[in-house]
Amino acid sequence: MVEMKSFTKAAAALGYTQSSISQMVASLENELSMKLLIRSRTGVKLTLEGEELYPFIERTILQYHSMQEKALEIKGLETGIIRVGTITSVTCHWMPMLIKGFQQIYPNVQFVFHDGDYTSIQEWSKTGVVDFRFITPPAVTGLNTINIKAGEILAVLPQNHPLAQNTAIPLSLLTKEPFILLEEGHYSEPLEAFHSIGQEPDIKYTIHDDFAIMTMAEAGLGVSILAELMLRRANYDIICLPIVPPIYRELAIGYKNKDSLPIASKYFIEYLIENADRLP
DSSP: TTTTHHHHHHHHHHHHOOHHHHHHHHHHHHHHOOOOOOTTEEEEEEEEHHHHHHHHHHHHHHHHHHHHHHHHHHHSSSSSEEEEEEHHHHHHHHHHHHHHHHHSSSSSSEEEEEEHHHHHHHHHHHHTTTTTTOOGGOOOOOOOOEEEEEEEEEEEETTTGGGGSSEEEEHHHTTTEEEEEEEESSOHHHHHHHHHHTTTOEEEESOOOOHHHHHHHTSSBBBBBEHHHHHHTTOOSSSEEEEEEEEEEEEEEEEEEEEGGGHHHHHHHHHHHHHHOOOO
16 A cells, blocks of 8 residues: 555455455554554555654564465465565566576566665665675675676667767767766665776666667767666667777676575576576
8 A cells, every 4th residue: 555555456456355455454453552544635655653653564564474484385386475686687688597597487476666776776685675686796795696697788879879880889988978878776886897997977867778878879968888788688779889999898786695585586596596607
């Protein structure tokens, strides 16, 4: 209800009737002797008391899921939920192939994706929202990581840009152009690359969405730097060129403690490592 701001939408998502959901909430409020939710024309929101209890409710739900996963581990993997912290390029270009292959072996396993930047993915690790996450190792602390694959990062230019005729773009030349920066949280591969040559880009726009950056570059609003993986099958009138010196991004999976991972996630990580060579 809190995330969807609606009893009706929450009931549909959970497979209950609206009246059943209302009765469950009323029962919990009666048990705790306090009001947790407020309904208004703008939707459902937490009361002050509800806001204080919400983190405890979230942890209770996660612990319940962990108990279910442990029971499945004891019985053997037949069903399960895999909660993954991921980034757009991995979600679009790795996960469909991996899920399809994995579900041929374990057809009843479900996936929950949390798509974010390096900062949010790190926070989800601390709170237990995800079992493991895709990350670049320099962006994280306090996690065990397994490198999966390295990919090049390319310059993105409008189709008619003067530099588009080059076969490669010196990184220093990009500092002279209006720059569209991908917001990646506390760590940014492009900024790290610029700092490595002692220069700063002329940032005009900072955007969280890769596709929006490609649209803006297509419109001639500036240049950018994006992962080659993200630029695959991109239907935009843009030019993507290697950078000199070349920039690479190492993608890895990170987790706090392998022994505490749900069995479904352990199996998926093993499947991912076995099939890493097939990934684009």
